[in-house]
Amino acid sequence: xxxxxxxxxxxxxxxxxxxxxxxxxxxxxxxxxxxxxxxxxxxxxxxxxxxxxxxxxxxxxxxxxxxxxxxxxxxxxxxxxxxxxxxxxxxxxxxxxxxxxxxxxxxxxxxxxxxxxxxxxxxxxxxxxxxxxxxxxxxxxxxxxxxxxxxxxxxxxxxxxxxxxxxxxxxxxxxxxxxxxxxxxxxxxxxxxxxxxxxxxxxxxxxxxxxxxxxxxxxxxxxxxxxxxxxxxxxxxxxxxxxxxxxxxxxxxxxxxxxxxxxxxxxxxxxx
Amino acid sequence: xxxxxxxxxxxxxxxxxxxxxxxxxxxxxxxxxxxxxxxxxxxxxxxxxxxxxxxxxxxxxxxxxxxxxxxxxxxxxxxxxxxxxxxxxxxxxxxxxxxxxxxxxxxxxxxxxxxxxxxxxxxxxxxxxxxxxxxxxxxxxxxxxxxxxxxxxxxxxxxxxxxxxxxxxxxxxxxxxxxxxxxxxxxxxxxxxxxxxxxxxxxxxxxxxxxxxxxxxxxxxxxxxxxxxxxxxxxxxxxxx
Numbered sequence: 001x002x003x004x005x006x007x008x009x010x011x012x013x014x015x016x017x018x019x020x021x022x023x024x025x026x027x028x029x030x031x032x033x034x035x036x037x038x039x040x041x042x043x044x045x046x047x048x049x050x051x052x053x054x055x056x057x058x059x060x061x062x063x064x065x066x067x068x069x070x071x072x073x074x075x076x077x078x079x080x081x082x083x084x085x086x087x088x089x090x091x092x093x094x095x096x097x098x099x100x101x102x103x104x105x106x107x108x109x110x111x112x113x114x115x116x117x118x119x120x121x122x123x124x125x126x127x128x129x130x131x132x133x134x135x136x137x138x139x140x141x142x143x144x145x146x147x148x149x150x151x152x153x154x155x156x157x158x159x160x161x162x163x164x165x166x167x168x169x170x171x172x173x174x175x176x177x178x179x180x181x182x183x184x185x186x187x188x189x190x191x192x193x194x195x196x197x198x199x200x201x202x203x204x205x206x207x208x209x210x211x212x213x214x215x216x217x218x219x220x221x222x223x224x225x226x227x228x229x230x231x232x233x234x235x236x237x238x239x240x241x242x243x244x245x246x247x248x249x250x251x252x253x254x255x256x257x258x259x260x261x262x263x264x265x266x267x268x269x270x271x272x
Numbered sequence: 273x274x275x276x277x278x279x280x281x282x283x284x285x286x287x288x289x290x291x292x293x294x295x296x297x298x299x300x301x302x303x304x305x306x307x308x309x310x311x312x313x314x315x316x317x318x319x320x321x322x323x324x325x326x327x328x329x330x331x332x333x334x335x336x337x338x339x340x341x342x343x344x345x346x347x348x349x350x351x352x353x354x355x356x357x358x359x360x361x362x363x364x365x366x367x368x369x370x371x372x373x374x375x376x377x378x379x380x381x382x383x384x385x386x387x388x389x390x391x392x393x394x395x396x397x398x399x400x401x402x403x404x405x406x407x408x409x410x411x412x413x414x415x416x417x418x419x420x421x422x423x424x425x426x427x428x429x430x431x432x433x434x435x436x437x438x439x440x441x442x443x444x445x446x447x448x449x450x451x452x453x454x455x456x457x458x459x460x461x462x463x464x465x466x467x468x469x470x471x472x473x474x475x476x477x478x479x480x481x482x483x484x485x486x487x488x489x490x491x492x493x494x495x496x497x498x499x500x501x502x503x504x505x506x507x508x509x510x511x512x513x
Contacts, residue, residue: 162357162359164355165361167315167320167359168354168359169361170319170345171318171346171347171351171352171423171428172373172422172423172426173347173348173376173377174347174372175345175376178376186363187361187362187363189363
């Protein structure tokens with residue numbers, strides 16, 4: 001018995017050591033980032049001309065891609081959650097592809113689709129549309145890499161809606177759209193918001209696919225992550241400031257997600 | 273006296289449903305083993321299922337007649353449906369749940385009138401004090417009353433209750449059985465209650481319709497089933513006490 005308890009406590013010790021090592025590995029870089037810049041550099045970085053244009057472009061494109069993702073992704077998530085067909089299961093797996101495929105590959109794939117020589121390139125070209133290396137291509141790349149997060153989270157959120165609730169809503173006089181908007185959507189809303197937050201964070205951080213498909217043109221296709229890459233070659237401090245801003249946004253998002261249920265209850269009057 | 277008729281033929285996975293029965297305002301207790309098609313019958317009447325061959329009438333209203341191509345949409349059937357687990361909307365308060373049906377359809381009521389009627393129904397069921405509560409934190413018995421209030425406030429033409437007492441503990445079940453029996457008497461409309469408990473049948477004074485494998489194996493008053501149960505399941509059902 002004594003040997004057993006010794007083994008158990010040494011196993012616990014190893015477990016703690018491993019956990020602390022990994023947690024340190026995850027957090028140390030952000031700590032280093034946070035302490036590496038004096039306040040004066042922060043101000044200088046924030047007033048740099050690259051900063052404002054990259055930030056604005058990032059905000060504009062990510063909010064556009066998020067809106068498109070939510071509008072197109074909500075019906076898809078709903079269908080995936082409510083259909084029991086084989087097709088739905090296959091589509092659900094395939095929709096997750098961009099999560100596991102490297103972003104650079106997504107960039108090449110987008111070029112092969114919308115590029116001048118790509119699948120749809122000639123057709124688009126014949127009506128005078130060239131997508132690569134434009135702001136639209138930035139948005140497209142963001143949608144492809146981020147929408148899967150929203151659709152996956154949305155589908156599992158919609159699975160929380162028991163079919164019985166929708167049947168009851170219908171017997172209470174609600175047409176199918178009314179039942180969807182007044183019962184299914186509000187019940188799934190917390191999960192949808194989590195999905196939207198994850199998708200937005202992923203779009204904001206998008207680098208590889210954007211670089212290949214949209215290029216790195218200041219003011220046109222240079223989003224924040226690309227501006228970091230660009231600044232790193234000329235001025236490390238600038239890159240650090242840009243990085244700090246993105247890290248702070250991520251941090252805020254994480255905190256908001258953590259406290260989201262509490263926030264929602266608070267906004268509803270706090271009686272739940 | 274409202275009389276009604278249900279003829280339903282449908283395929284539900286493994287189950288081949290084929291039932292014909294009718295009644296008036298006397299409550300019906302739908303009994304049978306798990307998977308015999310009880311919930312499917314309720315859903316067919318509510319209009320949820322695609323039926324191969326069906327005729328469902330309540331009073332003079334034809335809800336479904338496949339031969340004539342009639343299929344009234346669920347929301348226009350005036351069916352009160354309380355599913356297993358009650359199906360309360362978790363994002364709404366008790367009052368909002370009960371008001372829901374008064375705010376839908378072509379002519380939704382004004383907000384004050386909705387609250388007035390919903391509150392009145394809640395007080396009739398002795399749960400007005402719960403009106404501002406979130407339904408997530410109600411007890412099983414409270415949930416059952418709220419679900420019942422939500423259906424009854426619309427004065428449905430037909431009431432369908434799927435195991436309304438199953439989720440409750442034994443003591444609560446006894447109290448709520450009496451309560452339910454009383455409410456169904458006051459309701460004065462046709463109703464079907466799915467149950468696994470012969471005491472529910474007795475308390476409701478219900479006619480039994482017994483289902484097995486999608487077919488009706490016996491129907492009649494409890495006394496008849498007790499005298500000569502047609503199947504092993506029914507013998508056990510009326511014998512178990």
